[in-house]
Amino acid sequence: MYLCCKLMLFVHAFILLNCHIQGQETKDTQEDVKIEVVYVPSECEQKSRRGDLVNAHYDGFLAHNMSKFFCSRSEKDGHPKWFVVGVGQVIKGLDIALLDMCRGEKRKVVIPPSLAYGEKGYDNIPPNSTLIFEIELLGISRGPRSIEAFLQIDLDNDKQLSKDEISHYLSEEFRKDGKKRDPSVHGLILKDIFEKNDHDGNGFISTREYNVYKHDEL
């Protein structure tokens, strides 16, 4: 179950990259996320880094009146969320706030509007809202955007992913999860992956485009 979840998240990680919620983009990178470490476990074997699949609880509050607008503990039967950190699956401020955390660590973070929902706001979040999140990191896994995953897909080991390599990977994933799909889905996902990730349009996804952690050596 866990593995299946992880694999599908990989595909989603490709598809969701760049699918940011409107207003999340910002030109102002001067403002910082303020991070207060509330608790760090004495043992910390592994710290979260960009591209990891993480499992976390986070409750969100509007800073101006501390009203709670999101509570992962009461949503979806209280299951903590799985997502890939650092690739835009959550707001930028959370992507920053969740890095370099130990399993079991708790943080309280203050995120400026420019790294959250900006001038437009979103749903029940008013425009220009500073947000406060209470985060608890429950699990870290070298995730779908990890260097390990990249190397697994890069069959000819030339440090870039061709259409054939991604296509092969998708076929394997679809075969493993066993769901019936219209054959056209495969081609559509492949096309989408390249549209969203092949930024220089050369027909390959490079390590940079794949967004692997910068400190990993290839």
Ligand SMILES: [Ca+2]
């Ligand atoms: Ca390759």
Ligand SMILES: [Ca+2]
């Ligand atoms: Ca490329």
